[in-house]
Amino acid sequence: MTHLTIENVTKTYFLEGNKIDAVSNITLGINKGEFVSIVGHSGSGKTTLLSIIGGIARPTSGRVVFEGDDLYALDSDRLSGYRCEKIGFMFQFSSLLPVLTAKENILLSVLFKSNGGASDVHEEKAVELLKMVGLGDKINAYPSQLSGGQQRRVAIARAFMNDPELILADEPTGDLDEETEAEMMRFFKSMNAGKNITFIMVTHNSDLAMQTGRRLRMSNGAIAEL
Amino acid sequence: MNGKFTLISLASKNLKRKPLRTLILMIAISLLVSTLVFALSFVRRVDSSIKLTSERLGADILIVPAGSRGAAEDILLENKVKTFYMDKGIMEKVGQIEGITDVTYQTYLITIQGLCCSVPETMVVAFNQDTDFIIKPWLKGKVSGRLLKGEAIVGSESAFNIETGAIEVDSVLFGNVFKMVGVLDKTGTGLDTALFMDEANLDDIIKKGKSDMKPGQISIIFARVKAGIDPYKVAAKIEDSVIEVDAVARKDIGKNLINTLRDINRIFSISVLIASLLSIFLVWAIFSAVVNERLKEVGIMRAIGAKESHVLRLFLFEVIIIGSLGSIVGIVCGTAVSFFLAKGFSIMKNISTDLSVLQRVYISLTGFVGGTIICVIGALSPIQRIKKTEPLNVIKEV
Numbered sequence: 001m002t003h004l005t006i007e008n009v010t011k012t013y014f015l016e017g018n019k020i021d022a023v024s025n026i027t028l029g030i031n032k033g034e035f036v037s038i039v040g041h042s043g044s045g046k047t048t049l050l051s052i053i054g055g056i057a058r059p060t061s062g063r064v065v066f067e068g069d070d071l072y073a074l075d076s077d078r079l080s081g082y083r084c085e086k087i088g089f090m091f092q093f094s095s096l097l098p099v100l101t102a103k104e105n106i107l108l109s110v111l112f113k114s115n116g117g118a119s120d121v122h123e124e125k126a127v128e129l130l131k132m133v134g135l136g137d138k139i140n141a142y143p144s145q146l147s148g149g150q151q152r153r154v155a156i157a158r159a160f161m162n163d164p165e166l167i168l169a170d171e172p173t174g175d176l177d178e179e180t181e182a183e184m185m186r187f188f189k190s191m192n193a194g195k196n197i198t199f200i201m202v203t204h205n206s207d208l209a210m211q212t213g214r215r216l217r218m219s220n221g222a223i224a225e226l
Numbered sequence: 227m228n229g230k231f232t233l234i235s236l237a238s239k240n241l242k243r244k245p246l247r248t249l250i251l252m253i254a255i256s257l258l259v260s261t262l263v264f265a266l267s268f269v270r271r272v273d274s275s276i277k278l279t280s281e282r283l284g285a286d287i288l289i290v291p292a293g294s295r296g297a298a299e300d301i302l303l304e305n306k307v308k309t310f311y312m313d314k315g316i317m318e319k320v321g322q323i324e325g326i327t328d329v330t331y332q333t334y335l336i337t338i339q340g341l342c343c344s345v346p347e348t349m350v351v352a353f354n355q356d357t358d359f360i361i362k363p364w365l366k367g368k369v370s371g372r373l374l375k376g377e378a379i380v381g382s383e384s385a386f387n388i389e390t391g392a393i394e395v396d397s398v399l400f401g402n403v404f405k406m407v408g409v410l411d412k413t414g415t416g417l418d419t420a421l422f423m424d425e426a427n428l429d430d431i432i433k434k435g436k437s438d439m440k441p442g443q444i445s446i447i448f449a450r451v452k453a454g455i456d457p458y459k460v461a462a463k464i465e466d467s468v469i470e471v472d473a474v475a476r477k478d479i480g481k482n483l484i485n486t487l488r489d490i491n492r493i494f495s496i497s498v499l500i501a502s503l504l505s506i507f508l509v510w511a512i513f514s515a516v517v518n519e520r521l522k523e524v525g526i527m528r529a530i531g532a533k534e535s536h537v538l539r540l541f542l543f544e545v546i547i548i549g550s551l552g553s554i555v556g557i558v559c560g561t562a563v564s565f566f567l568a569k570g571f572s573i574m575k576n577i578s579t580d581l582s583v584l585q586r587v588y589i590s591l592t593g594f595v596g597g598t599i600i601c602v603i604g605a606l607s608p609i610q611r612i613k614k615t616e617p618l619n620v621i622k623e624v
Binding site: 080109 | 230528617
């Protein structure tokens with residue numbers, strides 16, 4: 001069953017009067033539980049496509065359909081609900097709030113889901129996730145007390161907090177050493193297989209891409225199967 | 227982590243990251259609220275005192291020698307010590323005017339410090355116990371029978387009462403020995419600082435030449451009118467019939483003071499308005515900077531699922547925390563200032579009425595709500611701007 005459908009999606013930017021198609025007329029279907037990697041050079045449109053799928057960048061034309069809902073036909077609150085409950089986004093850059101501890105950063109997404117506060121169950125889950133990414137001893141550390149790689153792992157843990165159906169990972173292992181990168185990849189694969197979570201991972205690393213079930217390449221805004 | 231993690235705890239953490247900036251905003255709001263609380267306390271206290279005096283006077287009309295209306299109001303409203311006299315025969319003329327049911331009178335004397343006795347300058351009120359309806363309601367149970375010659379009763383806040391610390395103490399007044407036999411109930415009017423005696427004592431005082439009044443003189447006449455008759459019309463009739471007097475209807479007592487109060491109120495209102503505008507501008511300027519600094523954070527929050535309402539609530543919590551804490555400090559300071567600094571205002575110094583608990587609660591609530599709303603108004607425009615933040619715009623800027 002097709003979990004996510006991208007139909008004729010184009011995203012156009014205008015830079016100094018020049019029209020640039022960051023994403024050019026892409027049509028793609030992704031099934032539930034698939035682990036998809038997207039490779040390509042810098043500026044090929046990978047992050048833009050991921051942002052469009054993630055509901056944070058409206059396409060110039062085309063549709064993105066997730067579980068039957070046309071994302072960009074949803075109102076602002078329902079689109080936020082999609083970002084909060086259906087997907088887990090791992091950004092390319094440090095995306096932690098500096099005033100919050102590692103655990104609180106993970107619990108942040110819960111605040112937007114529950115409309116109340118984080119319960120004890122949520123807290124236990126946040127701690128468990130931190131342990132799973134190897135940061136069991138950094139629960140109450142602030143981002144300024146963590147290395148770039150550790151911050152990246154907190155952001156990885158946060159993406160799983162609301163039990164998402166789809167993980168969108170933009171260079172998720174960019175700041176990690178080889179050993180930790182391998183650990184994180186094992187973690188992703190276990191979540192993919194164990195919880196049937198769909199993964200779309202953008203990476204420059206062809207070795208990582210080789211470990212995924214389906215590989216796509218982007219070039220000049222267009223996409224092709226590898 | 228201590229306590230449940232909520233949007234409020236996030237707001238609180240955000241405020242703590244720039245403590246000086248938060249403190250400046252709180253101080254601005256507390257200054258505004260303390261000005262508001264002080265102004266309201268001042269105006270309400272004077273206003274209440276006037277109303278209370280009018281309500282508790284027991285008479286519908288006050289009749290004083292022509293030109294002495296201001297002096298009479300000074301005595302009744304502001305506890306000042308003043309004397310004025312008119313012929314006692316005027317009381318009979320007043321009593322015959324249509325619509326009047328009862329009349330009584332009082333005579334005012336002033337003790338002279340260091341000359342006649344060892345007490346501070348005090349208002350002494352001589353009254354007629356047979357016709358009186360002004361003092362009696364406050365005398366119930368305070369003296370066993372009638373006040374005898376040589377006996378006096380003191381107001382609840384009288385210097386005699388304070389200095390002696392007890393009643394039944396002999397004092398020399400106008401060359402005569404007086405026994406203090408009781409303390410009057412608190413009236414909340416100028417009577418609270420006076421000393422009361424029967425008019426039978428006046429002859430001896432006049433004989434000893436210790437007062438500038440002459441035999442057969444009185445200071446003030448109090449009149450009651452028949453139910454359903456307009457006291458203003460009766461007062462006008464008195465002034466038409468007896469040209470030597472001014473007649474003041476009860477509700478007009480303190481009219482001059484009320485007019486002055488209205489002006490003071492205007493000055494306070496303008497001051498509070500200017501302070502409010504300045505506070506709104508300060509909050510707007512600071513929150514505009516805050517919003518610019520946190521654009522990326524809000525973009526991240528929006529990208530992981532925050533709705534516009536979450537962003538709105540987060541920033542409103544921050545503003546409300548600043549506004550409410552600043553307001554509470556302002557209420558405490560404003561109340562303290564109204565207690566301690568108010569004595570520097572002569573209009574307040576002489577007023578014995580204090581604000582009721584209900585009035586204080588009302589003023590505090592007004593200050594709290596006012597301070598918090600001013601803070602929210604100032605921050606509203608920057609908050610409206612940031613809640614619309616699109617996550618991609620932020621992500622692209624990184």
